[in-house]
Amino acid sequence: MFKKILIANRGEIAVRILRACREMGISTVVVYSDVDRAALHVRKSDEAYPIGPAPAAESYLRMDKILDVAKRSGAEAIHPGYGFLSENAKFAQACADAGVKFIGPTPHSMRMMGSKTSARQQMEKAGVPFVPGTSRGLASSEEGEQVAERVGYPVMLKAAAGGGGKGMRLVHTRHELRSALESAQSEAQRSFGDSEVYIEKAIVNPRHIEMQVLADEHGNTVWLGERECSIQRRHQKVLEEAPSPIVDSDMRNRMGEVAVKVAEAANYTNAGTVEFLVDQEKKFYFLEMNTRLQVEHPVTELTTGLDLVHLQIRIAAGEKLPFAQSDVAIRGHAIECRIYAEDPDNNYFPSPGKITVLLQPSGPGIRRDSGMYEGWTVPMDYDPLLAKLIGYASDRQQAIMRLERALYEYFVAGIKTNISLFQRILGDADFQAGKLDTGYLDRLLAKANPAVASFAPKPEIKGLEKIAAIAAGMFAVLDPAAPVNRNGNAQGTGSVPSNWKQKGRAEGLR
Amino acid sequence: MIYEIIVGGKPHRLELEKAAGGWECRLDGQPVHIDAVIPRRDVLSLLVDGHSYEIKREQTATDLHMWVGSTRFAVALHDPRSLRARQKDAGDEKGPRKILAPMPGRVVRLLVRENSEVEAGQGIVVVEAMKMQNEIKSPKKGVVKKISATPGAAVNPGDVLAIVE
Numbered sequence: 001m002f003k004k005i006l007i008a009n010r011g012e013i014a015v016r017i018l019r020a021c022r023e024m025g026i027s028t029v030v031v032y033s034d035v036d037r038a039a040l041h042v043r044k045s046d047e048a049y050p051i052g053p054a055p056a057a058e059s060y061l062r063m064d065k066i067l068d069v070a071k072r073s074g075a076e077a078i079h080p081g082y083g084f085l086s087e088n089a090k091f092a093q094a095c096a097d098a099g100v101k102f103i104g105p106t107p108h109s110m111r112m113m114g115s116k117t118s119a120r121q122q123m124e125k126a127g128v129p130f131v132p133g134t135s136r137g138l139a140s141s142e143e144g145e146q147v148a149e150r151v152g153y154p155v156m157l158k159a160a161a162g163g164g165g166k167g168m169r170l171v172h173t174r175h176e177l178r179s180a181l182e183s184a185q186s187e188a189q190r191s192f193g194d195s196e197v198y199i200e201k202a203i204v205n206p207r208h209i210e211m212q213v214l215a216d217e218h219g220n221t222v223w224l225g226e227r228e229c230s231i232q233r234r235h236q237k238v239l240e241e242a243p244s245p246i247v248d249s250d251m252r253n254r255m256g257e258v259a260v261k262v263a264e265a266a267n268y269t270n271a272g273t274v275e276f277l278v279d280q281e282k283k284f285y286f287l288e289m290n291t292r293l294q295v296e297h298p299v300t301e302l303t304t305g306l307d308l309v310h311l312q313i314r315i316a317a318g319e320k321l322p323f324a325q326s327d328v329a330i331r332g333h334a335i336e337c338r339i340y341a342e343d344p345d346n347n348y349f350p351s352p353g354k355i356t357v358l359l360q361p362s363g364p365g366i367r368r369d370s371g372m373y374e375g376w377t378v379p380m381d382y383d384p385l386l387a388k389l390i391g392y393a394s395d396r397q398q399a400i401m402r403l404e405r406a407l408y409e410y411f412v413a414g415i416k417t418n419i420s421l422f423q424r425i426l427g428d429a430d431f432q433a434g435k436l437d438t439g440y441l442d443r444l445l446a447k448a449n450p451a452v453a454s455f456a457p458k459p460e461i462k463g464l465e466k467i468a469a470i471a472a473g474m475f476a477v478l479d480p481a482a483p484v485n486r487n488g489n490a491q492g493t494g495s496v497p498s499n500w501k502q503k504g505r506a507e508g509l510r
Numbered sequence: 511m512i513y514e515i516i517v518g519g520k521p522h523r524l525e526l527e528k529a530a531g532g533w534e535c536r537l538d539g540q541p542v543h544i545d546a547v548i549p550r551r552d553v554l555s556l557l558v559d560g561h562s563y564e565i566k567r568e569q570t571a572t573d574l575h576m577w578v579g580s581t582r583f584a585v586a587l588h589d590p591r592s593l594r595a596r597q598k599d600a601g602d603e604k605g606p607r608k609i610l611a612p613m614p615g616r617v618v619r620l621l622v623r624e625n626s627e628v629e630a631g632q633g634i635v636v637v638e639a640m641k642m643q644n645e646i647k648s649p650k651k652g653v654v655k656k657i658s659a660t661p662g663a664a665v666n667p668g669d670v671l672a673i674v675e
C-alpha cells in the first residue's frame with residue numbers, strides 16, 4: 001500500500017480524498033493556488049505546497065508543477081479528483097513516466113473514452129447500443145445536413161472532447177445547422193483546444209442515467225448500480241439519486257452488463273461511469289464514459305455500503321477487487337444536492353465572496369461533503385460547487401423528507417447559494433412522483449416560485465412577518481453588527497462587531 | 511427602544527422594553543411578551559408564547575434579510591430618533607440609473623459604447639466569475655452616459671459598471 005498520496009485538486013473533493021487517505025493510514029500532500037492558501041484542503045492535509053496564481057491554467061492544471069511537488073514530497077501516487085487533470089491522458093502518461101501511480105485508468109483507456117467520437121467507434125465494435133449519428137467529427141455543414149436528414153431532426157451537435165455542456169447545440173431545423181455548427185466548433189476550440197464536433201439524433205426529453213463500474217488490474221470488472229442524474233441545468237447536474245425511480249432490477253442488470261462490456265472494451269481499470277440516455281420507452285443508449293470519480297459518487301457509496309475512494313486506492317496499489325458482482329446489493333435510497341455558490345434570485349448567477357454565517361445540518365442519514373467553512377472567502381476563479389448534502393434512508397420518500405429536514409437546518413450567509421432550489425425540487429409533485437427528464441428543472445424554474453417552502457412551519461406567512469419584524473428589532477438591540485440605517489454604505493458584510501460596543505448598547509437599555 | 515420596521519414592503523412599529531424574564535414588546539400597538547437569546551452572531555432564538563423560532567440575519571452591502579426557518583423576509587429598519595431620510599434607489603423610469611456589479615468578478619468585454627442608445631434588457635458589460643460569463647443588462651431604455659468598467663479589471667459587488675440615462 002502507498003505511504004503517501006498527492007491530491008491534485010481542491011474544494012470538497014480534495015477533502016473527501018484526504019479523509020479516505022487518513023482512514024487508510026496514508027499521509028497526504030496537497031497543492032494550492034495563491035487564492036487557496038486558507039482553503040479547507042490545505043488546512044486538513046499533512047503537507048501542502050503552493051503551485052502558482054489563481055487561474056487554473058497556471059496552477060491546478062500545471063502538470064509539471066504538480067509532478068515536481070510529487071517528487072519533492074516523495075508521494076507515490078496522485079489522486080486527481082474530478083475536473084482539472086482527472087481526465088487528461090497526457091497527465092496520466094506524465095505520471096507513469098515520472099514513476100508516480102495515477103489513481104485512475106490507464107492513459108490508453110482515457111484516450112479511447114476521452115474523445116466521444118473514438119468512444120463511439122469502439123462501442124460500435126463492441127455491440128453497445130448508442131444514439132444514431134456520426135462516430136467521427138463533421139467535415140462540413142453539408143455533411144451535417146445529410147446526417148441530420150438521415151437520423152431526423154432534432155439533432156444534437158457535440159464537441160468530441162466535450163463536457164459540461166460546452167460545444168453542445170440543439171438544432172431543430174436545417175437552416176439553423178450551419179451557424180450552430182460554427183459556434184459549437186469555435187466554442188469547442190476555445191474550451192478544449194479541439195474543434196471536432198459530431199452529430200447525434202436528439203432524444204426528446206430523455207433521462208440521464210449512469211452506471212458506476214469498478215475494475216481492478218487483474219481483469220475483474222463489476223457494476224455498482226445506477227444513478228439518476230436527469231435534474232440538470234445548463235447541462236450541469238444539480239441533484240442525483242440512487243437508485244433511479246424507474247429502474248427495476250431487470251433493467252439494472254441489463255444496464256450493468258452493458259456498462260461492464262463498455263469498460264472491458266476499453267480495458268478499463270479503476271472507477272469509472274458509463275452514462276446512458278434513456279428514452280420514454282426506457283430504452284437506453286450509451287452516451288459516454290467518464291474516466292474519473294464522479295461528483296455524485298456518494299449516492300452509490302450509501303446504497304452499496306462501499307467506499308469508492310478506498311477501493312480506487314486499493315486497486316491502484318495493485319489489489320484485487322475484494323468482492324464479486326454477486327456480493328453487490330443495493331439497499332435503501334440516497335439523494336444528493338449539489339450546493340452551489342449561485343444566486344437563485346438572479347438567474348443562478350455565480351456568487352463568490354466571504355461566508356459570514358454557516359449553520360450546517362447533521363443527524364441521522366445525513367452526509368455532508370463540504371469544502372467550505374465560516375469565515376472563508378469563496379474565490380471567483382473556480383467551479384461554484386461548495387458542498388454536497390446527501391440524504392440516505394430506507395426508501396425514496398423517507399430520503400426526501402430527511403433531506404427537506406436537513407435543508408431546513410442548512411444556512412449560509414454572506415454569499416448566495418441554491419439551497420432554496422432544493423426545497424422547491426423536493427417539494428414538487430412531479431419530483432416526488434419520480435417524473436423526471438433532462439428538461440425537468442427548466443420547466444420547474446419557469447413556474448412561479450411559491451413564496452413559502454413546503455417545509456416552512458405551519459403558521460401562515462403573516463404570522464411569520466411579525467416574527468421577522470420582532471427579530472429585526474431584537475437583533476438591533478442585542479447584536480448590533482450593523483448600523484441601524486442601512487444604505488449599503490456602512491460596514492461591510494464581513495465586519496465583526498465590537499464586543500465593547502455591543503455590551504455598552506445592551507447596558508444602556510437596562 | 512422604538513423602531514420602524516418594514517417587512518416585505520409593509521411598515522410595522524415596534525416598541526421594546528426590558529422586563530423580568532424577557533422583553534415587553536408592542537408590535538403595532540399589540541403587547542407581546544418575548545424572550546430572546548443570541549446563541550451566536552446573526553442567530554436569534556425567540557420564544558413567543560411558548561413557540562420557539564430560530565431567526566437568522568443576513569446582511570449584504572445593500573440588503574438586510576431575516577430568515578424565519580426557510581422563509582426569507584426583506585427587512586428595513588429605522589430608528590425614528592435618527593431623522594436621516596433613507597435614500598431609496600430611484601425605482602422609476604426617469605433619471606440616470608447606475609448599473610452595478612452583482613458579484614465579484616472580472617470585466618471581460620464591453621458590449622456598447624458611451625452615448626449609444628440601448629433598450630431595456632440589452633447587455634451592457636460582460637462580467638466573468640466562476641467560469642461563467644454573465645451579461646449585465648440595462649435596466650431601462652436610454653442612452654449610455656458613462657461606462658466605468660474596463661476590460662480585464664476586477665470588480666466588487668456594488669461597483670458601478672455604467673450609467674444609463
